Amino acid sequence: MNICGKRMYALLEKLNFERLSTFEGEQKAAAILKKEIEELGLTPVIETFKAPRYTIKTAKLEVTEPFYKEYEVNGYGFAGNDAANGIEADFVYLEAFEPIDLVDVKGKIVFVANGLRPNDFKILLEAGVLGAITTSGNFRDTAETADLDQRMLRPIHIEHGKLPTVCMRMKEAMEMVASKPGKVKLTLSQEEGEADSQNVMVEIPGTEYPDEVIVYTAHYDSVVFSHGMFDNATGTATILEVLRYYKENPPKRTLRFIWCGSEERGLLGSKHYVAAHEEELEKIRLCINVDMTGPIFGRDYALVTAEESLCSVITFLYKELGHPMTVMQEICSSDSIPFADKGIPSVNFLRRGANNSYQIHCRHDVIDIISADALERTAKFIVAFSNRVIESKFFPIDKTMPEIMVDKINKYLRKKL
Ligand SMILES: [Zn+2]
Numbered sequence: 001m002n003i004c005g006k007r008m009y010a011l012l013e014k015l016n017f018e019r020l021s022t023f024e025g026e027q028k029a030a031a032i033l034k035k036e037i038e039e040l041g042l043t044p045v046i047e048t049f050k051a052p053r054y055t056i057k058t059a060k061l062e063v064t065e066p067f068y069k070e071y072e073v074n075g076y077g078f079a080g081n082d083a084a085n086g087i088e089a090d091f092v093y094l095e096a097f098e099p100i101d102l103v104d105v106k107g108k109i110v111f112v113a114n115g116l117r118p119n120d121f122k123i124l125l126e127a128g129v130l131g132a133i134t135t136s137g138n139f140r141d142t143a144e145t146a147d148l149d150q151r152m153l154r155p156i157h158i159e160h161g162k163l164p165t166v167c168m169r170m171k172e173a174m175e176m177v178a179s180k181p182g183k184v185k186l187t188l189s190q191e192e193g194e195a196d197s198q199n200v201m202v203e204i205p206g207t208e209y210p211d212e213v214i215v216y217t218a219h220y221d222s223v224v225f226s227h228g229m230f231d232n233a234t235g236t237a238t239i240l241e242v243l244r245y246y247k248e249n250p251p252k253r254t255l256r257f258i259w260c261g262s263e264e265r266g267l268l269g270s271k272h273y274v275a276a277h278e279e280e281l282e283k284i285r286l287c288i289n290v291d292m293t294g295p296i297f298g299r300d301y302a303l304v305t306a307e308e309s310l311c312s313v314i315t316f317l318y319k320e321l322g323h324p325m326t327v328m329q330e331i332c333s334s335d336s337i338p339f340a341d342k343g344i345p346s347v348n349f350l351r352r353g354a355n356n357s358y359q360i361h362c363r364h365d366v367i368d369i370i371s372a373d374a375l376e377r378t379a380k381f382i383v384a385f386s387n388r389v390i391e392s393k394f395f396p397i398d399k400t401m402p403e404i405m406v407d408k409i410n411k412y413l414r415k416k417l
Pocket of ligand 1: 170219232263291292334
């Protein structure tokens with residue numbers, strides 16, 4: 001089988017830079033993918049869409065009483081400009097969000113150590129809090145070993161209003177809270193807007209059943225500070241290798257490959273695709289999504305967002321081929337969700353890293369933890385599974401979505417809470 005892990009690994013090396021949504025790195029990665037596809041003699045399409053983008057102008061935290069000290073902070077994107085001119089207020093360390101914790105927070109700036117979930121913003125705004133401070137990283141991190149996070153709020157965080165919010169290093173936060181600040185001054189100003197992101201797409205028409213379409217998805221963007229080698233240059237390289245295979249071995253059914261942009265901003269590329277191609281969805285019979293493969297230490301998984309019988313099929317296949325893996329009927333927080341939400345059966349292939357053998361969403365998502373062999377093994381399995389579907393006399397997977405999966409998807413997309 002013409003699947004080559006070394007070739008996949010070489011693409012990781014080409015993508016070894018930050019690929020943040022709407023920024024230059026993401027565009028550069030899209031251009032690299034476009035070129036790779038063109039070199040196969042195929043014609044890619046780049047489809048742009050708008051994604052949120054913010055620019056922090058000022059983010060400052062000063063303790064003003066009973067002593068003066070300034071701390072390095074980063075502002076939360078889309079946390080508004082209410083503190084543009086600085087808000088000085090009493091300081092409170094808020095341990096939790098129970099009514100008793102909130103007795104005395106009105107008109108104050110709160111510090112929280114455990115992060116803020118969407119509903120926490122609502123609670124803080126209703127309690128009359130003026131600003132919030134959260135933490136970044138763990139207590140051992142230093143500027144040399146970790147970046148101070150840059151976080152962006154999503155619509156779900158700001159539907160009840162905007163709370164000026166910044167984050168600071170855990171270690172410094174401990175020192176600050178222990179020193180018992182009386183008053184702090186928080187300053188945060190930013191431009192909030194949007195900019196272009198893009199999906200890269202290409203299709204190989206089916207030779208016998210062109211109206212039955214299988215979609216392969218993988219996101220190629222990364223988060224800030226991360227080169228996103230594991231998450232998800234690996235999936236990006238995997239579906240490119242699958243594309244190469246089917247360019248050489250023409251498929252009976254139509255295969256569409258979508259490298260999604262802005263997944264890390266909330267599945268924006270795949271959400272855009274299903275919204276912009278509503279009329280094509282009827283023909284799409286299966287989505288195969290690949291998000292994170294290739295770690296040297298790990299375990300292959302298939303997360304099947306479809307009828308349970310598909311789990312049995314994949315289980316049979318991995319036993320037949322002697323490819324150990326774990327198969328579960330489950331959703332996956334990745335680009336298959338918008339397709340599954342439209343009733344399209346989806347399978348997510350991934351290789352979970354062994355504990356402590358990898359890190360993602362930070363500067364430590366590096367190529368060192370990936371091997372060409374592991375990339376190749378998973379890609380071969382994906383092709384073996386794909387071939388069973390592509391070669392079938394009759395499309396073997398019913399286009400149905402069981403209730404249990406519909407519920408999970410709805411919860412995930414916060415249609416229900
Ligand atoms: Zn990912």
